[in-house]
Amino acid sequence: MADTYADAIVKLEADHDRIEALFEKVDKAEGDEKQRLGIRVAGLVKIHMALEEEFLYPALRGNGHDDKLTEGLVEHDTGKLIINDVLSPDTDTDSFGPKLQVLGEQMEHHHKEEEQDGKGVFWMARNAHIDLKAMLKDMEAREAELQAQVAEDDLPAADMNYVEVSESS
Ligand SMILES: [Fe+2]
Ligand SMILES: [Fe+2]
Secondary structure: OOOOOOHHHHHHHHHHHHHHHHHHHHHOHHHHHHHHHHHHHHHHHHHHHHHEEEEEHHHHHOOOOOHHHHHHHHHHHHHHHHHHHOOOOOOOHHHHHHHHHHHHHHHHHHHHHHHOOOHHHHHHHHHOOOOHHHHHHHHHHHHHHHHHHHHHHOOOOOOOOOOOOOOOO
């Protein structure tokens, strides 16, 4: 894949913009088109979260901001609850639109937190001594792998970080 971004954070910010633009399209779409775009944006968010969880968040652990990192991962979990639901083959089509609406609002909030100047996770990354160009390369390689997996079959349901999902008895 072509290296089109300056570093990992520029790439993740571009993902945020792409995801938010797609949520706006989902909001305006109807019927099959809404379903198609909704599945696409849920998949994009899932891959974006996986890249952050595999590379960015672990690189920042132990720098004195662990609670902020955990908060971000709990926000991922709340998003994944909806993502796993809407990507499941037996999802309820009647509530598909409202679920996507809530997911879009949650992600917008989460993106703002990550991008927040002076305390967001992206700001932390810019101020930590980590090689964000090398991280970009690792992320792009992993992203290509995950995209190939989506095309071939599908990704397994996203794993939770902290939020336990209990089966109702
Ligand atoms: Fe995130
Ligand atoms: Fe993000």
